[in-house]
Amino acid sequence: MKNSAKISLHSLYDKLYKNYGSQGWWPLVDLKPEINPTQRGSYTGYHPGNNNYPKNEDQIFEIIIGTILAQNTSWVNAEKALWNLAQENLISENKLNKLDLDELAQIIRPSGFFNQKAIKIQNMLQFLQKNPISSLKKLEINVLRQNLLDIKGVGPETADSIVLYAFNKPIFVNDAYTKRLLSRIGLIPEKSTYDFIQNLFHSQINANFVVYNEYHALIVQHCVYVCSSKPKCSMCFLNQYCQKIIPIKSKKKAKKSKSINKTNK
DNA sequence: GCCCAGGAGCCCG
DNA sequence: CGGGCTCATGGG
Numbered sequence: 001m002k003n004s005a006k007i008s009l010h011s012l013y014d015k016l017y018k019n020y021g022s023q024g025w026w027p028l029v030d031l032k033p034e035i036n037p038t039q040r041g042s043y044t045g046y047h048p049g050n051n052n053y054p055k056n057e058d059q060i061f062e063i064i065i066g067t068i069l070a071q072n073t074s075w076v077n078a079e080k081a082l083w084n085l086a087q088e089n090l091i092s093e094n095k096l097n098k099l100d101l102d103e104l105a106q107i108i109r110p111s112g113f114f115n116q117k118a119i120k121i122q123n124m125l126q127f128l129q130k131n132p133i134s135s136l137k138k139l140e141i142n143v144l145r146q147n148l149l150d151i152k153g154v155g156p157e158t159a160d161s162i163v164l165y166a167f168n169k170p171i172f173v174n175d176a177y178t179k180r181l182l183s184r185i186g187l188i189p190e191k192s193t194y195d196f197i198q199n200l201f202h203s204q205i206n207a208n209f210v211v212y213n214e215y216h217a218l219i220v221q222h223c224v225y226v227c228s229s230k231p232k233c234s235m236c237f238l239n240q241y242c243q244k245i246i247p248i249k250s251k252k253k254a255k256k257s258k259s260i261n262k263t264n265k
Numbered sequence: 266g267c268c269c270a271g272g273a274g275c276c277c278g
Numbered sequence: 279c280g281g282g283c284t285c286a287t288g289g290g
Contacts (some may be wrong), residue, residue, distance in 0.1 A: 072272040112287040155273045
């Protein structure tokens with residue numbers, strides 16, 4: 001287990017891309033009548049089309065709302081909330097500004113944490129009134145990121161997702177999947193901080209919007225279906241590089257230290 | 266019923 | 279600065 005060869009971040013990207021291809025994030029809601037809920041992004045693999053093009057302000061706005069709705073939930077659930085908004089033609093600053101907090105919360109219910117997320121969306125709306133999307137586009141990347149981080153309810157992953165996927169600026173989006181994958185293949189310690197992991201990518205992968213866009217999306221793709229919390233190591237094309245191959249059907253816990261706290265809770 | 270999902274804020278030592 | 283808690287729906 002320990003003598004597996006380490007893979008570089010470049011090589012990891014190449015292998016993910018070779019296996020999964022372009023992910024075309026960010027997935028946008030598509031209200032075309034022939035597209036029913038079971039044909040949308042979350043069901044067809046998250047990426048119905050290539051979204052790597054300059055976005056208009058409506059699309060930027062939708063992505064910003066989507067990043068908040070997607071916090072700590074499945075994209076399927078976040079998309080249901082977006083779908084609810086879209087059906088009432090509410091994915092616009094003007095419309096959302098007229099909506100009161102409780103109405104908004106009910107509409108986005110499927111995304112979970114809906115009371116908190118409604119507040120976060122309103123915080124974002126206030127921010128956008130002072131800082132319209134047209135002006136945000138002109139900001140230097142780190143200034144934009146910091147402005148977003150100052151909004152209550154926008155943490156590092158959400159800010160970076162907006163910078164990258166809404167504004168097409170090159171920044172690497174770290175997340176729970178990235179940490180899980182990298183720690184399993186032995187590239188980082190399990191308790192690495194957000195910034196440490198992000199800096200690792202920034203130091204080894206040249207700043208490029210398309211690459212950062214695809215890289216994060218590819219990691220999500222791989223971790224949802226293969227390197228999941230109960231990983232499918234036998235079908236993983238990375239298992240020759242992995243430090244933590246978990247045999248299928250293993251019912252006993254690998255370590256007993258951590259599970260004790262949980263079961264006694 | 267339990268576990269998990271593209272986090273963030275807050276509190277506490 | 280790190281760890282634990284809270285927020286909550288929906289699918290497996």
